[in-house]
Amino acid sequence: MTVEDTKQSSIAMRDPDVPAAIEVAHLVKVYKTTRAVDDISFTIARGSITGLLGGNGAGKTTTIAMIMGLVLPTSGKVSVLGHAMPEQSADVLGRMNFESPYVDMPMRLTVRQNLTVFGKLYAVPNLRGRIAQLASDLDLTDFLDRASGKLSAGQKTRVALAKALINEPELLLLDEPTASLDPDTADWIRQHLETYRKSHNATILLASHNMLEVERLCDRVIIMKTGRVEDDDSPTGILQRYNRTTLEDVFLDVARGRNREAAQ
Amino acid sequence: MSLVEHTRGLAMHRINAMVLRYWYLLRSSWPRMLELIYWPALQIITWGFLQSYISQNAGFFAQAGGTLIGAVILWDILFRGQLGFSISFLEEMWARNLGNLMMSPLKPIEFLIALMLMSLVRLAIGIIPMVIIGAVFFHFNLLSFGLPLIAFFCNLIFTSWSLGIFVSGLVLRNGLGAESIVWTLMFGLMPLVCVYYPVAVLPAWLQPVAWCLPPTYVFEGMRALLFDQVFRTDLMLGALAINAVLFAASFAGFLALLNSAKRAGSLISGGE
Numbered sequence: 001m002t003v004e005d006t007k008q009s010s011i012a013m014r015d016p017d018v019p020a021a022i023e024v025a026h027l028v029k030v031y032k033t034t035r036a037v038d039d040i041s042f043t044i045a046r047g048s049i050t051g052l053l054g055g056n057g058a059g060k061t062t063t064i065a066m067i068m069g070l071v072l073p074t075s076g077k078v079s080v081l082g083h084a085m086p087e088q089s090a091d092v093l094g095r096m097n098f099e100s101p102y103v104d105m106p107m108r109l110t111v112r113q114n115l116t117v118f119g120k121l122y123a124v125p126n127l128r129g130r131i132a133q134l135a136s137d138l139d140l141t142d143f144l145d146r147a148s149g150k151l152s153a154g155q156k157t158r159v160a161l162a163k164a165l166i167n168e169p170e171l172l173l174l175d176e177p178t179a180s181l182d183p184d185t186a187d188w189i190r191q192h193l194e195t196y197r198k199s200h201n202a203t204i205l206l207a208s209h210n211m212l213e214v215e216r217l218c219d220r221v222i223i224m225k226t227g228r229v230e231d232d233d234s235p236t237g238i239l240q241r242y243n244r245t246t247l248e249d250v251f252l253d254v255a256r257g258r259n260r261e262a263a264q
Numbered sequence: 265m266s267l268v269e270h271t272r273g274l275a276m277h278r279i280n281a282m283v284l285r286y287w288y289l290l291r292s293s294w295p296r297m298l299e300l301i302y303w304p305a306l307q308i309i310t311w312g313f314l315q316s317y318i319s320q321n322a323g324f325f326a327q328a329g330g331t332l333i334g335a336v337i338l339w340d341i342l343f344r345g346q347l348g349f350s351i352s353f354l355e356e357m358w359a360r361n362l363g364n365l366m367m368s369p370l371k372p373i374e375f376l377i378a379l380m381l382m383s384l385v386r387l388a389i390g391i392i393p394m395v396i397i398g399a400v401f402f403h404f405n406l407l408s409f410g411l412p413l414i415a416f417f418c419n420l421i422f423t424s425w426s427l428g429i430f431v432s433g434l435v436l437r438n439g440l441g442a443e444s445i446v447w448t449l450m451f452g453l454m455p456l457v458c459v460y461y462p463v464a465v466l467p468a469w470l471q472p473v474a475w476c477l478p479p480t481y482v483f484e485g486m487r488a489l490l491f492d493q494v495f496r497t498d499l500m501l502g503a504l505a506i507n508a509v510l511f512a513a514s515f516a517g518f519l520a521l522l523n524s525a526k527r528a529g530s531l532i533s534g535g536e
Contacts, residue, residue: 031529065532068367072526086526090273094369102532103363106289106355113288120281121368147292163364 019082021046021171021203022067027076029062029227036062038227039076044205044220046170049197051214051235052207053247054224055255060207061102063224064173067205068098081171094122099164100175104156107149111140111159114148115166122167134162138192154185161189165196172196174206178213186210190217211247221247223254230254274377278370282378286352287385300386304340304394311336312402331490332460333404337394338416338486339459341387342479343450345424346431348386349379350446353432357440366531372522376515379432380425387421412489415500416482422507423478424450426514433514433521437530458483478503478510 022044029037037059044050052060065071067078069086078085083092105114112131119127135141138158143151148159157178164172177193178186190213197204208214214221215235223231223238231238231254235247242250290296315332356362365375398404406413431449435442456470457479463471474480481503488496525531 029529036529061532062529065529070363070366070526070531071529072523090369090371093367098367100363100532102360104360105364106285106359106361108292109285109288113285117281117285117288118364118368120284121278121365121370123275123277123369 018046019079020044021048021081022205023077023079024063024067025077025079027063027066027078028074029059029066029071030074035227037066037073040224040227040229041076042222042229042232044203046203047197047201048219049193049204049206049217050220050222051218052205052222052224053209053211053214053251054207054230055209055251057226058224059227060224061100061175064098064100064175064205064207068096068173069093094167095169096171096173097122097164097167097169098173098175099157099160099177100173101179102175105148105159105163108147110145110147111151111162112144114159115162118163119166124167130166134165138162138165153180154182157181157185157189161192168200170200170202172202172204174204174208176208177206178208178210186213193217211251215247223250225254274371274374275369278374279378279381282365282370282375283381283385286355286378286382289355290386297389300390301393304344304390305397307336307340308333308394308397309401312398312404315402315404330402330404331487333398333402334406334409334486334490335459335483337391337398337406338420338482339454340391340394341417342420342424342457344387344390345383345421346428346450347446348383348390349425349428350431350435351386352379352382353428354435354440354443354446357435357443362436363531372519373515376429376518379428383425383428384421409486409489412485412495412500415495415497416486419478419482419500419503419507422504422511426507426510429511429514429518433518436518437521437525437528439530453477453479456480462487476506478507481506 020043022042024043025041027037027040028035036057040059040063052063054060062071066073067080067085069078069089072086080092081095083089085092109117115131115134116127119130124130131144135144138161140155140158140162143155148156151159161177164174172193174193178189181189193204194217196202204217206214206217218235221231221233221235221238222229231241231250233241238250239245239247242253244250244253311332315330318332356365395406398406409416427449431446434445456466456474457477458466458474459479463474463480463484466474481499485496485499485503488494488499
């Protein structure tokens, strides 16, 4: 076992009897001549919130898409809730969900209709009750019967989050969950995610450019650069190693190629 | 993996969810509903008048009144069946909703079944007024075909689904840049399936190609019924056999294109 492996295992704090929420081993994705993801490995423990950080083109979205089974890896393995992806995706897709700015919900359908359709797809019991609950939790009641295309950016994000939570997922994958939101709405969303994680012991993996968000929410941070894992630790551990006070400074160090020693 | 293996664990609630999603969409937009009726109605009126004119002036067509109108209606079943399937699929691309669906427990076969059911709904909305116009204004009762109509319909709808499945796979793999294939593919087949003329009219070298396409058997069967009052079961069985092969090949093609899209990352880029 390498030092890196030991560190990852200790961060994950895995119970050997319960499969990890996500296990990624030597994952590679090559698009024609571009190596979008380059031999990354990590394990994410259940009940944790992990931030996937990195600049544009770092490979965050491709990594998340491979975990979801939307993109097939060139090589390497992904396991979600103990099931190999994408081979056993049918066993696990009902237990996870996601939100991403790269997808929308049908705009002509009302919020209630969209949630009804997705609730039925996920076989949510007592669907009406679940929609009412989400509407109350995420403050959707006033526009439940409005077409999704007529909502503001903040309202759309809340609806997308409601869709992502409709099946009370054990694993939630979020790609830029608060992108283009005002600080108040973004803070509100983060608060809800924290509450959800605690109440459901859910695992959350989120890709973000927002360092404050990652500092506030995450137990662990994986920093990616040009398809590789550049660093992987708790936010405190990373700040100490780079001798920085904010993750934003660490992000800039990594993006501009300053190594830890130089940063110090 | 075979078609049978893909049907394991099929869940009606997921198929219902998808049908409900398209129904919500359809009923929320009157232009969508109007469009479904508008073109078939226009077709039947134009060809109905032409049929009336020819019947008055040519003994050949007078012997088999309704050949043209019958062909128009059957052609529309084929064309609108494929279009109804493909447009429901395109709605997901246009709405950027495909990622949500692919990430949900919805299986590809369930998605395709929902699209097939929606193509029937869309077809019914377009064809029923067409049949009524044919009967009321041009004295052509499609139901007078009797039981053979069921055989004609089943074969045409199976062909339309097979083509719809394959074309959807192409759009999935190549993005909305391939959308035009949805609208044009069927017209490319039109001369070959001999909608308005017998296969014998085609050059000898082209006839075997025509006989590879199930609709050719249906249109020949319709002419046999109208001219000779004979229902050609051999033609219908031939069409059914080719349809079975075509359907399996289309489904396999769709899965291959879906996998190719996943390899290329098209599902997250939705690229044009």
